[in-house]
Amino acid sequence: MKVTIVGAGNVGATCADVIAYRGIASEVVLLDIKEGFAEGKAMDIMQCATNTGFNTKVSGVTNDYSKTVNSDVVVITSGIPRKPGMTREELIGINAGIVKSVAENVLKYSPNTIVVVVSNPMDTMTYLTLKATGLPKNRIIGMGGALDSSRFRYYLSKALDKPSNDVSAMVIGGHGDTTMIPLTRLASYNGIPVSEFLSQEALDKVAADTMVGGATLTGLLGTSAWYAPGASVAYLVDSILNDQKKMIACSVFLEGEYGQNDICLGVPCIIGKNGVEEILSINLDEKEKALLAKSADAVRNMNADLKSVLA
Numbered sequence: 001m002k003v004t005i006v007g008a009g010n011v012g013a014t015c016a017d018v019i020a021y022r023g024i025a026s027e028v029v030l031l032d033i034k035e036g037f038a039e040g041k042a043m044d045i046m047q048c049a050t051n052t053g054f055n056t057k058v059s060g061v062t063n064d065y066s067k068t069v070n071s072d073v074v075v076i077t078s079g080i081p082r083k084p085g086m087t088r089e090e091l092i093g094i095n096a097g098i099v100k101s102v103a104e105n106v107l108k109y110s111p112n113t114i115v116v117v118v119s120n121p122m123d124t125m126t127y128l129t130l131k132a133t134g135l136p137k138n139r140i141i142g143m144g145g146a147l148d149s150s151r152f153r154y155y156l157s158k159a160l161d162k163p164s165n166d167v168s169a170m171v172i173g174g175h176g177d178t179t180m181i182p183l184t185r186l187a188s189y190n191g192i193p194v195s196e197f198l199s200q201e202a203l204d205k206v207a208a209d210t211m212v213g214g215a216t217l218t219g220l221l222g223t224s225a226w227y228a229p230g231a232s233v234a235y236l237v238d239s240i241l242n243d244q245k246k247m248i249a250c251s252v253f254l255e256g257e258y259g260q261n262d263i264c265l266g267v268p269c270i271i272g273k274n275g276v277e278e279i280l281s282i283n284l285d286e287k288e289k290a291l292l293a294k295s296a297d298a299v300r301n302m303n304a305d306l307k308s309v310l311a
């Protein structure tokens with residue numbers, strides 16, 4: 001199975017590294033616009049093979065889309081990341097043009113591929129990819145919920161002082177500091193509601209920390225995060241390539257689900273070899289429904305800024 005990752009920067013290269021290390025695909029092509037950069041990242045990753053024991057072939061190319069031919073999955077991580085103090089939404093001016101041209105280029109060589117969109121503002125970039133390419137909605141997946149949910153589980157595990165892997169929890173809504181919705185009511189510690197162990201005040205703090213999880217790391221690192229983002233993309237790609245049918249919160253095109261239309265927004269999905277195989281309709285309470293509607297309004301406002309790019 002072949003995966004192309006466009007944008008061999010922090011997130012793209014980390015994703016390639018995790019895919020190779022875990023043997024998720026037989027081949028990974030890294031493509032970047034910066035001369036020699038993807039080649040260098042690929043060579044560095046390949047020089048791990050004997051010490052970590054993987055057999056995936058990772059190669060790098062400078063803007064040569066012919067090398068991406070017949071990719072089963074294409075991941076788009078090209079574009080600029082935010083700096084401390086910025087929102088993801090501020091990236092739209094530069095990233096929209098990059099994401100649109102990358103999506104068009106990859107499809108010339110891989111018309112049947114499934115596209116995973118990572119560049120920010122991710123929900124809007126996913127919507128742009130869908131509108132610009134006209135691909136069926138099951139083949140365009142925005143990655144944000146997998147990452148936000150892993151951060152939610154991390155903060156819950158810290159509050160509980162128990163391992164993250166014993167915590168089950170999901171974040172839906174937009175992938176933005178104010179638009180994501182940690183589903184605290186449904187979070188559990190080995191099947192037992194977390195509210196049995198944590199006060200409302202502690203749970204509110206966990207939710208607030210989760211929502212600004214990306215901003216916190218951007219403040220600490222000077223650019224946005226890459227280890228957990230890269231691993232989250234690899235987790236999603238694994239479910240596609242190996243038809244795992246995992247339930248993952250992804251930004252997908254909604255046509256009536258959750259009362260939303262003509263928008264890409266994070267909701268629980270079954271992800272398998274056909275991409276988005278099912279959008280799960282879960283019962284939200286009134287407060288969660290109101291938060292999802294507000295989140296959708298914010299993402300829709302951002303999408304309106306795509307008019308000139310889509311014209």
Ligand SMILES: NC(=O)c1ccc[n+]([C@@H]2O[C@H](COP(=O)([O-])OP(=O)(O)OC[C@H]3O[C@@H](n4cnc5c(N)ncnc54)[C@H](O)[C@@H]3O)[C@@H](O)[C@H]2O)c1
Binds near residue numbers: 034
């Ligand atoms: N959805 C998420 O959960 C999530 C998580 C982390 C980062 N991101 C986003 O992913 C993007 C990449 O982040 P990063 O930290 O890897 O940034 P980075 O700067 O390290 O890497 C981006 C790479 O894209 C390349 N690039 C730019 N234009 C290109 C083009 N036209 N064709 C090919 N390559 C091109 C750059 O040369 C660079 O190497 C950012 O927009 C960031 O906000 C999203």
Ligand SMILES: O=C(O)C[C@H](O)C(=O)O
Binds near residue numbers: 081120213218
């Ligand atoms: O925070 C960012 O800007 C990058 C990414 O969306 C993240 O959540 O890490």
